[in-house]
Amino acid sequence: xxxxxxxxxxxxxxxxxxxxxxxxxxxxxxxxxxxxxxPGQGLRLIYYSQIVNDFxxxxxxxxxxxxxxxxxxxxxxxxxxxxxxxxxxxxxxxKGLAGDxxxxxxxxxxxxx
Amino acid sequence: xxxxxxxxxxLILQEGANSTLRxxxxxxxxxLQWFHQNPWGQLINLFYIPSGTKQNGRLSATTVATxxxxxxxxxxxxxxxxxxxxxxxxxxGKFQFGAGTQVVVTP
Numbered sequence: 001x002x003x004x005x006x007x008x009x010x011x012x013x014x015x016x017x018x019x020x021x022x023x024x025x026x027x028x029x030x031x032x033x034x035x036x037x038x039p040g041q042g043l044r045l046i047y048y049s050q051i052v053n054d055f056x057x058x059x060x061x062x063x064x065x066x067x068x069x070x071x072x073x074x075x076x077x078x079x080x081x082x083x084x085x086x087x088x089x090x091x092x093x094x095k096g097l098a099g100d101x102x103x104x105x106x107x108x109x110x111x112x113x
Numbered sequence: 114x115x116x117x118x119x120x121x122x123x124l125i126l127q128e129g130a131n132s133t134l135r136x137x138x139x140x141x142x143x144x145l146q147w148f149h150q151n152p153w154g155q156l157i158n159l160f161y162i163p164s165g166t167k168q169n170g171r172l173s174a175t176t177v178a179t180x181x182x183x184x185x186x187x188x189x190x191x192x193x194x195x196x197x198x199x200x201x202x203x204x205x206g207k208f209q210f211g212a213g214t215q216v217v218v219t220p
Binding site: 033035037041042043044045048050058059088090098099100101102103104106107109 | 114
């Protein structure tokens with residue numbers, strides 16, 4: 001089945017630790033995205049990538065880092081510099097960047113204790 | 114940046130009722146999507162609708178790009194329709210999400 005997978009589903013970390021969230025897609029999509037969702041709110045864009053080895057900051061990139069070494073994979077690292085990292089993180093992909101339909105993974109719930 | 118406003122913020126329906134959700138946006142957009150977020154957090158694609166009208170079963174959507182709004186219609190609502198409905202618009206290659214409409218359908 002083609003789709004987007006995210007792991008783990010739930011993640012607990014101590015304050016001050018970096019943590020990496022996984023996102024993999026087998027849809028052969030060029031573009032991939034990371035969003036953050038806080039309770040009762042919409043999604044906010046963290047980073048996006050149109051092509052391998054290239055990525056751009058979204059609206060709330062501070063405290064996060066990404067890499068795009070393979071077309072299928074777009075991992076997100078939540079660093080200790082992120083002031084309020086507890087949130088629901090969603091990964092998405094689209095065929096291209098310019099307004100193509102986005103498809104989402106199941107998400108990772110990160111709790112920092 | 115582009116502003117996206119959804120209304121109403123909350124909606125309580127009795128099973129079988131019809132409803133309309135609205136999405137207003139502040140600038141011209143390349144594309145627009147409607148999503149349903151289920152209780153487990155999964156975002157399900159409902160419509161990819163930059164303009165015009167589309168229907169999928171009991172759901173339909175209309176986007177009037179020149180007037181900068183889109184409408185999502187739910188007919189004969191069912192309890193499985195409960196959840197949050199999001200509108201997202203594409204501006205310069207990045208999607209901007211509205212705050213969502215929380216829908217509760219009671220038996």
